[in-house]
Amino acid sequence: MKRLYFVxxxxxxxxxxxxxxxxxxxxxxxxxxxxxVDTLATGLTNPWGMAFLPDGRILIAERPGPLxxxxxxxxxxxPVKGLPxxxxxxxxxxxxxxxxxxYDDNKWIYIAYSARGDGQGGNTAISRGRLVGDQFTDVELLxxxxxxxxxxxxxGSRIVFDDDQYMFSTIGDRGSQNNAQTLAxxxxxxxxxxxxxxVPEDNPFVGVADAMPEIWSYGHRNIQGMAxxxxxxxxxxxxxxxxxxxxxxxxxxxxxxxxxxxxxxxNYNGSIVSPDTTLPGMEDxxxxxxxxxxxxxxxxxxxxxxxxxxxxxLVGALAGQHIHRVVFDGNEVVHTEKLxxxxxxxRDIRQGPDGYIYVLTEGPGIFFxxxxx
Numbered sequence: 197m198k199r200l201y202f203v204x205x206x207x208x209x210x211x212x213x214x215x216x217x218x219x220x221x222x223x224x225x226x227x228x229x230x231x232x233v234d235t236l237a238t239g240l241t242n243p244w245g246m247a248f249l250p251d252g253r254i255l256i257a258e259r260p261g262p263l264x265x266x267x268x269x270x271x272x273x274x275p276v277k278g279l280p281x282x283x284x285x286x287x288x289x290x291x292x293x294x295x296x297x298x299y300d301d302n303k304w305i306y307i308a309y310s311a312r313g314d315g316q317g318g319n320t321a322i323s324r325g326r327l328v329g330d331q332f333t334d335v336e337l338l339x340x341x342x343x344x345x346x347x348x349x350x351x352g353s354r355i356v357f358d359d360d361q362y363m364f365s366t367i368g369d370r371g372s373q374n375n376a377q378t379l380a381x382x383x384x385x386x387x388x389x390x391x392x393x394x395v396p397e398d399n400p401f402v403g404v405a406d407a408m409p410e411i412w413s414y415g416h417r418n419i420q421g422m423a424x425x426x427x428x429x430x431x432x433x434x435x436x437x438x439x440x441x442x443x444x445x446x447x448x449x450x451x452x453x454x455x456x457x458x459x460x461x462x463n464y465n466g467s468i469v470s471p472d473t474t475l476p477g478m479e480d481x482x483x484x485x486x487x488x489x490x491x492x493x494x495x496x497x498x499x500x501x502x503x504x505x506x507x508x509x510l511v512g513a514l515a516g517q518h519i520h521r522v523v524f525d526g527n528e529v530v531h532t533e534k535l536x537x538x539x540x541x542x543r544d545i546r547q548g549p550d551g552y553i554y555v556l557t558e559g560p561g562i563f564f565x566x567x568x569x
Contacts, residue, residue, distance in 0.1 A: 219539055223569055226521075227533050228504025230569045237271040240264070240561030245292040245308075245354075248548050249327075250300060256556065256563060257307065259289035265330065266563065278325070278332035283310045283318050286348020291320070294355045296391060303327070304391070306338075308353040308365060313344030319382070320353045320367045322393065338393030339365070339410070341382040347371040350383075350418040354494075356431070358424055362396060363389045364431060364447075368418030373456035373469070376415050379407035384455060386419065386433065386447045388412040400450030415453035415478060421494030421511060422447070430527075434494055434511055437461035438469060440486035444511075445479065446527065454478040460486050483529045489516030493544035499551035501568055510553065512542030519545065519555070 219233045242259035249255065254266040261282035262275035282290050288310030296304035303326040311321040319341035325332040350368025357363055369375045369384035376384025379401055387410040388399055401407035421434040431447045441461025445453055458475045462468055474480050485491070493512035497505040509522040517538050523531040536542075540557035548554050553566040 219536060220564075224536070226535055229502060232567050232569055233536070233539075233564050234567045235562060235564045236269070237266060237563040238560065240271070240556070240558070240563060242289070242558045243543060243556040243561055243563065244290065245294075245544050246546055246554060246556060246563075247293045247295050247305065248546075249295070250549075254554075255293050255305070255327075257290045257293045258561075259291065260284045261290050261309075263290060263293060263307070263332070271563070272330075274330065276327065276330050276332050278335065279307070280309070280321075280323050280335055280337065281311065283312045285310060285318070288318075288320070288348065288351040291351060291353045292355050294357070296324075297357050297359075297361050305332075306355050306363070308355050310351045311340060313340070315344065317344045317346035319344050319370065320351045320365075322355065322363075322365055322389075336393075339387075339389065341367045342408070343381055343383075345370055345372075350436075352419055354420065354422040356422050356424060357391070358431070359429060361391050363391050363393075364412065364422065365389070366416070366419035366422060366433070368416070368436075369455070373417075376417060376455045377452075377457065379404065379411060379414065382408050382410060384416050385410075385414045386412040386416065386422075386431075412449060413447045413451050413453060415451075415455050415457075416445075417455040417459075420492040423494045423496055423509075425507075426496050426498040427507065432494065432496075432509070434491040436490060437484070437486075437488055439464050439466075440488055441469075442485040442488045442491050443481035444483040444491075444509075444522070444529075445481055448479070452478045454480075460484050461488070482527060483522065483532075489518075489520060490514035491520070493542060493546075493556070495545040495547050495553065497547060497553065499547055499553075501551045502553070502566075510545045512545050512555070512557075514541040514543070514558075517541055 245257040247255045256264045265272045290309045292308040306324045312318040321340040325335040349371030352366035395409045402409045418436040434444045438461040441459045511520040519535040521533040544556040
């Protein structure tokens with residue numbers, strides 16, 4: 197696979213600059229779209245994920261543990277009751293919330309979160325339940341990553357469903373680089389399940405000695421963005437590098453994405469992670485960022501409200517403090533643009549059922565949507 201090299205100061209178009217409070221209501225002219233920011237709620241604490249209920253309410257997951265409800269234009273003060281215990285530890289906490297594809301029939305809501313284990317530490321878990329009023333009921337633990345560790349780093353995690361209702365989720369390497377290259381644990385992996393947490397028989401490492409059967413792909417550092425392409429159905433992810441080397445990848449069945457044996461990143465102290473940026477038998481990234489933007493949240497745009505962004509990928513940037521618009525020709529990146537530079541740390545981006553793009557930021561904690569003008 198061909199690598200693409202992007203230098204921020206040369207190829208990125210900066211569409212706007214300023215601080216978050218200057219954008220609300222302002223008309224923003226970017227390359228392909230003139231838009232404004234419609235602020236829906238403020239005062240959120242480290243929001244990480246959102247899910248749109250058919251009745252118009254919106255669930256918002258805050259990393260410290262609360263699951264909040266946005267209803268009738270207001271963020272309700274009291275969180276949803278009855279969630280399983282969330283281990284809000286370091287980068288861990290309540291990390292995602294999604295609806296089952298057949299939610300109208302079965303009412304299942306899925307959450308990804310860090311949970312304690314039986315002994316020291318814990319790991320990323322997935323549970324599901326049903327929302328009755330403001331109460332999470334019928335709660336089932338579907339998965340708890342192994343091994344459990346007291347480490348405070350790289351929990352992932354995102355959940356997505358494909359058209360066949362298989363569930364995909366992610367766990368980071370949990371701060372131990374070599375986890376990503378062994379099949380004997382769940383860390384540094386994309387995982388695939390049936391919707392009830394069972395392991396599909398055609399997962400690539402089912403029956404392989406000492407391999408965790410849930411693994412779909414491996415060699416990942418810390419994936420915090422994942423989505424299926426709305427036309428091709430391919431699974432796309434992005435992951436954090438260390439100092440540099442953030443990546444966008446297509447997460448394909450059974451493939452190795454290189455971390456830490458092949459990377460463009462270096463350690464935070466300046467030492468070398470690996471002398472190699474590519475190795476035989478390992479997948480090269482479709483795009484990498486050096487210096488890091490710290491990607492978090494990923495969405496493809498297929499709404500007719502944003503014709504100039506059709507089938508573009510939108511990536512939130514934490515350290516970069518912008519939304520990164522990525523334009524493809526097939527699977528090749530041909531252009532990028534920075535949007536809302538210096539607005540805030542962008543944590544999640546989703547296209548809502550009404551076709552609008554919804555965004556969560558932290559520092560400050562804001563929930564807003566992008567309105568074409």
